[in-house]
Structure formats: C-alpha cells, structure tokens
Amino acid sequence: MPSALINVPKKARRGDVIEIKTLMSHIMETGYRHTASGDVVPRDIITSFTCRFNGTEVFRADLYPAIAANPFITFFTTVTESGKFEFEWIGDKGFSETAQASITVE
Amino acid sequence: MRIAACIALLTAVASTALAAEIPQAERRSGYSFMSPDTKAMQDEDTANPGMLFVLDGEALWQRKAGTANKACADCHSDARISMKGVAAHYPAFEKALGKPVDLEARINLCRTNHQQASPFAYESHELLALTAYVAQQSRGMPIATGDDPKLAPFVEKGHALFMQRQGQLNLGCTNCHDDSWDKKLAGSAITQGQPTGYPLYRLEWQSLGSLQRRLRACITGIRAQAYDYGKPELVELELYLMTRARGMPVETPAVRP
Amino acid sequence: MANSNHTTRRTVLGLAGGAAALVIVRPADATPAMLQAAIRNVVGEANVRAGKVKLDIPPLVENGNTVPMTVSVTSPMTADEYVKSIHVFNEKNPQPNIGNFYLGPRAGRAQISTRIRLADSQKVTAIARLSDDTFWSATADVVVTLAACTEEAI
Numbered sequence: 001m002p003s004a005l006i007n008v009p010k011k012a013r014r015g016d017v018i019e020i021k022t023l024m025s026h027i028m029e030t031g032y033r034h035t036a037s038g039d040v041v042p043r044d045i046i047t048s049f050t051c052r053f054n055g056t057e058v059f060r061a062d063l064y065p066a067i068a069a070n071p072f073i074t075f076f077t078t079v080t081e082s083g084k085f086e087f088e089w090i091g092d093k094g095f096s097e098t099a100q101a102s103i104t105v106e
Numbered sequence: 107m108r109i110a111a112c113i114a115l116l117t118a119v120a121s122t123a124l125a126a127e128i129p130q131a132e133r134r135s136g137y138s139f140m141s142p143d144t145k146a147m148q149d150e151d152t153a154n155p156g157m158l159f160v161l162d163g164e165a166l167w168q169r170k171a172g173t174a175n176k177a178c179a180d181c182h183s184d185a186r187i188s189m190k191g192v193a194a195h196y197p198a199f200e201k202a203l204g205k206p207v208d209l210e211a212r213i214n215l216c217r218t219n220h221q222q223a224s225p226f227a228y229e230s231h232e233l234l235a236l237t238a239y240v241a242q243q244s245r246g247m248p249i250a251t252g253d254d255p256k257l258a259p260f261v262e263k264g265h266a267l268f269m270q271r272q273g274q275l276n277l278g279c280t281n282c283h284d285d286s287w288d289k290k291l292a293g294s295a296i297t298q299g300q301p302t303g304y305p306l307y308r309l310e311w312q313s314l315g316s317l318q319r320r321l322r323a324c325i326t327g328i329r330a331q332a333y334d335y336g337k338p339e340l341v342e343l344e345l346y347l348m349t350r351a352r353g354m355p356v357e358t359p360a361v362r363p
Numbered sequence: 364m365a366n367s368n369h370t371t372r373r374t375v376l377g378l379a380g381g382a383a384a385l386v387i388v389r390p391a392d393a394t395p396a397m398l399q400a401a402i403r404n405v406v407g408e409a410n411v412r413a414g415k416v417k418l419d420i421p422p423l424v425e426n427g428n429t430v431p432m433t434v435s436v437t438s439p440m441t442a443d444e445y446v447k448s449i450h451v452f453n454e455k456n457p458q459p460n461i462g463n464f465y466l467g468p469r470a471g472r473a474q475i476s477t478r479i480r481l482a483d484s485q486k487v488t489a490i491a492r493l494s495d496d497t498f499w500s501a502t503a504d505v506v507v508t509l510a511a512c513t514e515e516a517i
Contacts, residue, residue: 017471
C-alpha cells in the first residue's frame with residue numbers, strides 16, 4: 001500500500017481556520033513520455049482527490065498530468081466540531097487510496 | 107547565451123592547474139545552494155516526498171522475509187535506537203569481503219546472510235526505502251566515515267578516481283566540485299558534491315535515488331562510461347566523498363533540484 | 364592553447380547534442396487555441412477579469428519537474444459570498460490543464476498549494492470562480508532552467 005503523509009492539527013478551537021497538508025506516493029506518469037524503443041509509456045496518474053469531514057465534502061481537486069509526482073496538496077478548512085477527516089485519492093489503473101486524521105475541538 | 111557561458115566556464119575549468127581540497131570551514135552542503143522553495147520542501151517532513159520512502163522503509167523493517175522468516179526488527183529491534191548514527195559511518199569495511207560496502211550493500215548482505223532472502227535490486231523502491239529509513243536515524247549527526255584504518259587504501263583509491271580526468275569532456279570530479287563550486291553550469295549551481303543526504307529526493311528524478319545513481323549520472327555527464335551499480339570504483343568514490351564530508355550533518359532524506 | 368580550444372569545441376558539440384535530444388523527446392506543446400478552449404470549458408462565455416487572484420510561483424525554477432505553486436483569492440468566505448473554485452492552466456505543456464480545486468464557504472480561506480510540472484519557460488494562469496459566478500484571474504511568467512546534467516528519462 002502506498003504511503004501518504006497528512007498534516008492536520010490534533011486540536012483546534014471551534015471556528016479556527018486550519019491548514020491541511022497532504023502528500024501521496026504516486027509516479028504521476030504523464031502519458032507523454034516514450035521509452036528508448038519509441039513506445040508511449042501509458043498514462044498513470046491520480047485524477048481526483050477529495051477531503052471529507054464527518055462525511056461531508058470540504059475540498060476536492062481534479063488532477064492532470066501537470067501535477068508533479070507524489071502529489072502535494074494543501075488547503076484550508078474551518079473547524080466546526082470534533083471529528084474525522086477522510087482523504088481519498090482516485091486514479092488510473094484502478095488506483096484508490098484513503099487516509100484519515102482526527103481533530104478534537106477544545 | 108547559455109551555451110556560450112558554459113563554454114567559457116568549462117574552458118576556465120580545463121585550464122585550471124591543480125585542485126585544492128576545500129578547507130573544513132568552507133564546506134557547504136548542496137542544501138545551501140538551493141532556492142528557498144526547495145529548502146522548504148526538505149525542511150518540513152510533510153512536504154518532503156523523501157519521507158514517503160522513509161515510511162515505506164519503516165514498514166519493511168518490520169516485515170519478515172526469506173527462508174529464515176526474520177524481519178530486520180527481529181535482530182535489531184527498534185531502528186530508532188539500534189540504527190542511530192550507523193549511516194554516518196558508511197561506507198564501512200566489511201571483514202568477510204575484505205573491502206568497503208555502502209549502506210545499500212550492507213542491507214543486502216543482511217538479507218542474504220541472515221534473512222536468507224534474495225537481495226533487493228539496485229535503485230529498487232524497497233532498497234531505497236529501507237536505506238532511507240536506516241539513514242534517517244542518523245539525521246543531524248556528523249558524518250564520521252573513515253575512522254577504520256583498514257579503509258585507508260580504499261579512500262586513497264576513491265580520491266584518485268575523484269582527481270582523474272576522464273570522458274570526452276576530459277574532466278575529473280575535482281575540476282567542478284573542488285575548483286568551481288562557486289560557479290554555475292547552464293543556470294544550475296555546481297555545488298561541492300558533498301553527499302550529506304543520500305538517499306535523496308531529486309526533483310529531476312521525481313523519486314528517491316542513491317549516491318551511486320548520482321555518481322553514474324555525473325560520469326555520464328562528462329561523457330565517460332559509467333561504472334555498473336555495485337562496482338568497487340563507485341563504492342570507493344562514495345567512501346572518499348563521505349570522508350571528504352566528515353563533520354557535516356546527515357540530512358537524509360534530503361531534497362535536491 | 365591548441366589543446367584548450369579543442370576542449371571547447373567538444374563542449375559545444377556535447378551541449379548542442381543535449382539540447383537537440385531534449386527537443387526531440389518533448390511532445391507537441393499545447394497551442395494557444397487549446398489553452399483558450401480549456402479556459403472556455405471552465406468559464407463558458409463569461410468575462411474573465413484580472414484581479415482578486417494571487418499566483419505565487421517562483422519566477423525562476425531550478426527544475427521544471429517539481430514547481431511549487433500557491434494560489435490565493437481575496438474574497439470573503441461566508442455563506443453568501445465565497446470562492447467556489449480555482450482553476451490553473453499552462454501555456455506550453457502538452458496539455459493546458461494543471462488542476463481544478465473546489466472550495467466552498469467553509470474553507471475559511473481561499474488558498475491552495477501544490478507542485479506542478481512545467482515543460483518549458485511559459486505563462487501560468489490561475490482563474491477563480493466566485494459565488495456570484497464572476498471569474499477573476501492572475502498570470503505569472505516562469506523561467507525554467509535546464510538541469511546541467513540531466514539523465515535519460517527512461
């Protein structure tokens with residue numbers, strides 16, 4: 001299973017705007033490269049990234065071959081209650097990975 | 107313009123007389139040549155893609171392998187304790203072979219001898235991940251390679267290779283990395299070639315890679331025939347470079363352009 | 364002296380060879396028409412105005428394979444007034460799209476960061492869609508330097 005790194009504060013106050021950072025292992029093969037013998041290396045990228053908080057979508061991204069290998073995505077969200085962030089990466093060749101992080105509202 | 111500048115530089119390099127070793131006080135990690143953006147990528151673990159390999163290495167450390175059905179952890183327990191400072195002494199002299207081995211080769215010797223498993227291929231994800239995990243336990247510690255007196259003749263061989271001109275460009279490592287490290291080549295910093303953060307994540311590679319991979323690329327860059335992975339010449343070069351970087355902190359997993 | 368000149372000549376050949384190889388392996392660039400079509404696909408017939416969007420990207424990058432980029436939009440983030448989405452495009456990669464990022468009022472701050480690939484020196488454009496369906500944009504020029512000693516890709 002590919003590794004992911006997620007940075008979410010463990011604790012925050014209600015109403016705080018927090019930054020979430022995510023890093024996912026993936027080669028992001030563009031589909032525009034050729035082997036020495038001239039064959040196209042088939043595209044193999046992550047096409048979609050979603051973050052849900054307690055089941056509700058709070059951020060989503062469509063990714064294209066121009067996103068660098070091992071996609072790094074950061075964004076902000078407002079803390080409303082204690083709960084669980086769920087992250088989902090979906091891509092070519094049936095790629096589908098998830099990660100989770102919890103936050104406690106003080 | 108760019109090509110003209112390169113020619114001017116290389117001509118200057120070629121006409122420089124004898125290389126002098128960089129004094130201790132002037133030794134600079136490749137980190138110090140990088141842009142603030144690239145430095146930021148190395149500085150924060152969540153932003154450093156090399157850490158993804160370290161995480162994979164941590165999992166591999168616990169995984170049983172081979173007919174002995176042993177994991178690294180079964181002999182070495184917690185790597186955070188047992189591997190602390192180990193990478194700072196590599197390449198090290200391997201008695202059974204009568205020659206130095208680098209950290210990757212050490213890991214593969216453990217696999218074949220103790221786990222009775224097949225060795226990982228050079229530059230395989232597994233070997234890079236496990237090496238990065240072990241080396242990361244020495245992060246921040248000063249490089250101390252070369253203490254063992256049995257290494258001396260091999261350090262000397264590595265030094266000779268470093269000085270030797272070769273390839274169609276007729277350049278030695280020293281012509282760029284001792285003599286011209288304060289200059290640029292096609293817009294890129296030349297750097298001193300201090301191997302403080304291997305295996306490291308190179309933006310060009312978009313992956314982690316070993317010091318041997320970097321050396322092979324450099325040798326190809328001067329249009330010489332690169333030594334195959336694992337050849338004694340590469341290990342001797344690694345050994346000399348690590349003794350040349352003595353005292354500098356280990357940065358694994360570093361990020362470089 | 365003669366020997367020194369000889370070295371210089373070989374250097375020219377070497378560097379020229381490297382540059383030619385790069386040109387050959389690079390696939391066709393996105394055309395201005397492709398870029399316009401990609402933008403129209405997102406904004407429809409709406410007018411895209413300059414402003415409100417800030418695109419932070421280094422003007423000179425060390426390697427086009429991994430270029431850090433941050434887009435932020437000056438806008439309230441309330442239930443009534445917020446940034447819906449941010450779209451990033453490039454001029455000269457094989458494909459004009461880089462990424463679409465969907466936010467909403469609860470983002471609290473309309474700012475995203477990622478790392479992108481740029482095949483060559485070119486313009487990067489970020490467009491934000493606000494809750495009133497107006498579109499705002501910023502464009503930045505990026506110079507991509509070639510690595511001195513690149514390896515064969517595969």
